[in-house]
Amino acid sequence: MKKRIVLSAIITAMGMLFAINGCVSTRVAEKSGSELWSDNCIRCHNAPASSVYSPDQWEAVAMHMRIRVGLTEVETKKIMEFLKAGN
């Protein structure tokens, strides 16, 4: 009984997630740096403003985040360029 409730809760939750995100089908590679910044940073922490680091520092921080969370190369480049441009 308990297992059925847990299973039903998981299936319902997954269904809701797919319903909320169902309309999102843009290819990751086609997204802008600003979209990728807002999508990815908040997965772990609040999104930083571009003024937090200098353009040179953003290069090092972007590489750190690429390796730590497994960002793709395209995502990393776009996010870094977006943050560097905002300085």
Add this chain to the structure above:
Amino acid sequence: MNMKTFTLLTTLFAISSSLWAQNTSTEETNSSGNSGDTKFVLTGYGYSGMTIEGKGKEQKSTFGETGFAPIFIWKASKNLFFEGEVEFILLGEGLDIELEYANVNLIMNKYMTLRAGKFLSPFGTFQEKLHPAWINKMVSKPLGFGHGAVGPDAEIGFDLRGGVPLGSSKMNYSLYVSNGPILRTGVEEENEAGMLEYGNIVDNNKNKAIGGRIGFLPFSNSSLEIGVSAQTAKGGNNDSIFFYNKKNNAMDALEYNNIGTKSYALDLSYVKSLAFIKGTLDIKGQLNNVTVDKADYADLIDSTKYSFKNVTQSYYVQLAYRPNMLRNKFFNKTELVGRYSALKSPEESKWGEEETQLTIGLNYWASWRSVIKFNYQITQNGGNESEPAILIQFVTGF
């Protein structure tokens, strides 16, 4: 190092070298001359707090754990990178200094980075990505996820990792070879027989741990991530332990060289800013399970040997909501958090326990990485009375 591990390492090295060579060759042709410029960042965070524990006349309060963790990040060239973190913590009556991680990273190609050194275990997401005080939404860590965690918390070895786009989805992976865990046999601390020790600088045997994690993000907005992690290793070595066995009225030898360990973790994260709730919803959870092969341990007080089913499990689920789309400048910086965690270690061992914990919290974010946290926490240990605590912590990143 056994043949299987040697073959795996050699294969990884051969694939990596070949891919790096191709990548470097392309980049050298296209290079604009900027490669090799060093970019350095000194960042990190500091924290301090207060704890009020117990109830009634037994209540006590203390200004709590204070720590400081500088993080050093170097981008040495287009492909070479170093990261290191040292954590200084005032614990009990002393200062605890720990090298959290220090590793050299070589980006081999678009999809693959090889790193070597000490790194946080990619076993689930909490230890690797969510445990720092400026990221963790609670003052405390979930049961079984702090120091002495269920499952590996740090590795010393080699790790191959990366992110791969899959159209409107993506995945990330990590595959590592490390010193792995050491099985505590009870020689140094009798009550810890059967426990595993992680992050070992020197291995106790020739076997190497092999582990990894695969994370899948099905939506292009990266809101949902589901991960599976596993590690397999041998924890014992060839040393025998001799003790007087009262039952046989003779000396007895205990062997641990074939004692294996198998661990797995499942993790889930869903983070999304939703206009209809005027804020960001953050759901996280992780389940860790560690199984150690059955072994005999010596009970030096009774002069007997004993064994037990050595399975340890912990999990947590956390829900956070921050109304960051509200116009009110005070309320859009507040965050409500709730977390339930549980830990179950072998009942028949000398360190067995069963605990559950419920924590509710209110955070106020002064900046993107500075927060003051107020937590109310109830910990239930087996059938004992619950222990309430109020935890306050101020954290600032720099």
